[in-house]
Amino acid sequence: MKILLACSEVFPYSKTGGLADMVGALAKALAAAGHQTGVVTPLYPGIRERFPKLRQLDWQMKLPMGSLSVSAEVYVLHPQPRLTCYFIQQPHYYARKSLYQTNGEDYPDNPERFIFLSKAVAHLARYLPWQPELVHVHDWQVGLTPLLIRHQEWREGWGRAPKTCLTLHNLAYQGACPAVNYQFTNLPWDYFHIEGAEFFGQLNFVKAGISFADEITTVSPRYAREIQTEEFGAGLDGLLRRREDAVIGILNGVDYTEWNTTHNPNLKHPYNLRNLTGKTANKKELQKYLGLPVSAKTPMFGNIGRLVEQKGIDLLIPALESVLTEPIQFVSLGAGHSKFEAALSDLARRFPDKVAVRLGYEEGLPHQIEAGCDFYLMPSRFEPCGLNQLYSLHYGTIPIVRSVGGLDDSVIDLREDPIRANGIKFSAYSVPALAQAIRKALVLFEVPTLMHHLRQNGMQAQFSWKVTAEKYLAVYQKVLDS
Numbered sequence: 494m495k496i497l498l499a500c501s502e503v504f505p506y507s508k509t510g511g512l513a514d515m516v517g518a519l520a521k522a523l524a525a526a527g528h529q530t531g532v533v534t535p536l537y538p539g540i541r542e543r544f545p546k547l548r549q550l551d552w553q554m555k556l557p558m559g560s561l562s563v564s565a566e567v568y569v570l571h572p573q574p575r576l577t578c579y580f581i582q583q584p585h586y587y588a589r590k591s592l593y594q595t596n597g598e599d600y601p602d603n604p605e606r607f608i609f610l611s612k613a614v615a616h617l618a619r620y621l622p623w624q625p626e627l628v629h630v631h632d633w634q635v636g637l638t639p640l641l642i643r644h645q646e647w648r649e650g651w652g653r654a655p656k657t658c659l660t661l662h663n664l665a666y667q668g669a670c671p672a673v674n675y676q677f678t679n680l681p682w683d684y685f686h687i688e689g690a691e692f693f694g695q696l697n698f699v700k701a702g703i704s705f706a707d708e709i710t711t712v713s714p715r716y717a718r719e720i721q722t723e724e725f726g727a728g729l730d731g732l733l734r735r736r737e738d739a740v741i742g743i744l745n746g747v748d749y750t751e752w753n754t755t756h757n758p759n760l761k762h763p764y765n766l767r768n769l770t771g772k773t774a775n776k777k778e779l780q781k782y783l784g785l786p787v788s789a790k791t792p793m794f795g796n797i798g799r800l801v802e803q804k805g806i807d808l809l810i811p812a813l814e815s816v817l818t819e820p821i822q823f824v825s826l827g828a829g830h831s832k833f834e835a836a837l838s839d840l841a842r843r844f845p846d847k848v849a850v851r852l853g854y855e856e857g858l859p860h861q862i863e864a865g866c867d868f869y870l871m872p873s874r875f876e877p878c879g880l881n882q883l884y885s886l887h888y889g890t891i892p893i894v895r896s897v898g899g900l901d902d903s904v905i906d907l908r909e910d911p912i913r914a915n916g917i918k919f920s921a922y923s924v925p926a927l928a929q930a931i932r933k934a935l936v937l938f939e940v941p942t943l944m945h946h947l948r949q950n951g952m953q954a955q956f957s958w959k960v961t962a963e964k965y966l967a968v969y970q971k972v973l974d975s
Contacts, residue, residue: 494969496523497625497655499533499614501607501634502592503578506544507537509592510799511745511880512662515712516631518748522962524576529623533614535587536568536580544570547580554581556612558605559676565613581613597831604674604696611637611698612678618642618655627969629658633668636702637678640690643705644680656972659706661699663877664720664727665803668698692728703732707972709740710965712878713899717742725875741968744902745878746961752860752884759860764889766952772864772889779865783849785822792938793822794931795866795890797859797881800829800837805872805895805927810836812872812927817844819935824849824866826858863888867944868934872919872927876900882916886951891937891944892916893930903956907947915950 502508504517516532524530541547550567557563565583572578581587586606593599600606611630615638618628630638639657646654675685675696685691690701703709711717717740719725721733733740754771755763761778764771773789780787800806810833813823817840825837825848834852841850851858863869869885871894878899882892886903894900896918904916917937919930937943 494528494966494973495623495626496528496969497531497533497614497618497621497628498523498631499610499628499635499638500631501535501610503532503534506534506540506578506580507592511878512632514748514880515662515745515878518746518958519962519965520576520578521573521748522746522958523966524573526959526962526966528575528966530576531617531621531623531625532576532578533610533617534578534580535610536582537587537592538589540580541568546570554613554616556609556616557679558609558612559679563609565609567617579617581610583609583613586610604668604670604698605677607634607668607698608637608674608677611635611641614638615641615645619645619651624653625655626973627656627658629660629965629969630702630706631660632662633666633698633702636668636698636700637690638702639706640680640684640701640704641678644684656707656969656975657705658708658710658968658972659702660710660712661703661720661877662712664699664725664729665875667692667700667727667729669695670697672696700729700732703729703736707739707975708968709733709736710968711740711742713744713902714742715901716875716877716898719875719898743961743964743968744899744956745880745883746958747880747883747887747956748958749887752863752887754864754888757860757864759857760864764864766889766949769889769948775861775864776866779824779861780822782861783824783851784845785824785849786846791820791822792868792935793824793866794868794870794893794934795824795826795862796870797826797862800825800827800833802830803874803876804829805874805922806830806833808872808922808924808927809870810840811924812931813848814840815924815928816931816935817847819932821931821935822847822849824851824862826851826855826862828853859884863890866890867938868893868917868931870927870931871895871900872922872930873897873900874922879903883956886915886954886956889948889952891934891947891951893927893934894918895922895927896920903954905950913950915947915954
């Protein structure tokens with residue numbers, strides 16, 4: 494099979510979150526399974542310096558953007574057999590300090606930047622010598638690609654245009670923008686309607702993708718069902734219900750070459766299921782690094798990620814405060830809304846022996862938190878897939894999650910199945926419900942045999958990309974056969 498993936502960020506070249514991890518891992522897994530695989534992504538600052546084997550193709554792309562013509566160059570890298578990464582160099586659009594924002598605000602020309610990326614993907618899909626059979630695009634930034642490909646097939650003579658698949662990583666982000674940006678697509682206005690790219694008078698990248706992609710996937714089975722409801726559908730649930738037969742959920746995998754406890758340069762002490770002494774040693778190293786009292790007997794909770802309401806931070810802070818009378822420790826790594834950053838920093842100031850907060854990102858620290866903590870907190874308002882609960886399971890760190898999306902698909906509570914249990918779940922989106930779940934964890938910590946049982950189940954669970962890639966290949970085959 495010949496597959497072209499496209500995304501605005503791909504690990505290890507660029508990353509703001511799990512989106513980059515997923516696309517990078519899927520590409521590697523598809524190529525390892527014997528399929529010719531390409532990945533299209535922008536050439537951001539620093540990539541050429543970090544990957545000196547990058548070389549420029551003899552390929553000058555000139556694409557219409559409204560009344561203008563915009564040029565770009567293409568750089569390639571071959572990280573493994575059958576895998577080629579195509580980097581779009583367009584300095585005006587992509588030579589910026591960060592991928593999407595400055596000072597917490599989206600770049601005002603993001604619609605134009607990612608219309609150009611969508612056009613570049615369609616252009617490569619059409620003119621690459623190896624002729625991809627299927628183009629798989631990820632999230633809103635390349636959501637217009639299926640429409641651009643179908644338009645060129647229907648009206649511009651692209652005789653054997655590839656099929657398309659759109660993966661929705663987070664339906665809350667749709668690329669909705671003022672209709673004036675539609676001019677940059679250079680498409681006829683007859684696609685700008687209620688069944689196409691228009692959404693309440695605006696251009697909507699994701700809506701266009703849902704309308705014109707051959708298949709739509711999400712990053713967990715439960716999230717595929719949730720987005721067809723009014724509660725989680727972000728205004729697109731009606732369209733998704735109409736396309737129900739084309740919607741499928743596939744739980745993300747984990748790149749165990751990157752996330753492991755035995756051959757990990759970020760961990761001082763390797764450990765595995767048969768010998769957990771290294772986990773205790775990593776906990777002490779983490780406590781020492783964070784300036785917390787060093788004690789293996791103090792239950793330690795962690796959280797890594799964006800400090801935003803989607804991640805349940807508005808629950809986490811008051812729930813934590815209600816249990817800090819107990820002998821516990823908590824570490825947070827991440828950045829986000831200033832009010833949450835300030836509230837967490839205040840907790841750390843008032844409880845210096847119990848709370849450690851690191852705002853921003855520190856290389857290697859996510860692995861150390863996953864390895865050193867006893868419990869991992871994910872009280873998300875909604876969670877399409879989640880990756881940290883999967884990392885936690887593999888690291889023997891018991892996840893405490895709200896039963897939504899991929900969290901519900903991957904974590905098993907004792908009440909659901911005492912034999913296979915690997916975590917703690919709660920349902921209500923409320924401070925008392927989360928506080929009760931934390932107190933359950935404190936009770937669990939006092940029962941070493943039960944702690945070991947849940948850890949054992951978690952560390953034995955397999956969410957490898959080999960299995961996940963096989964599920965995507967089945968979707969691709971279904972599309973190609975249709």
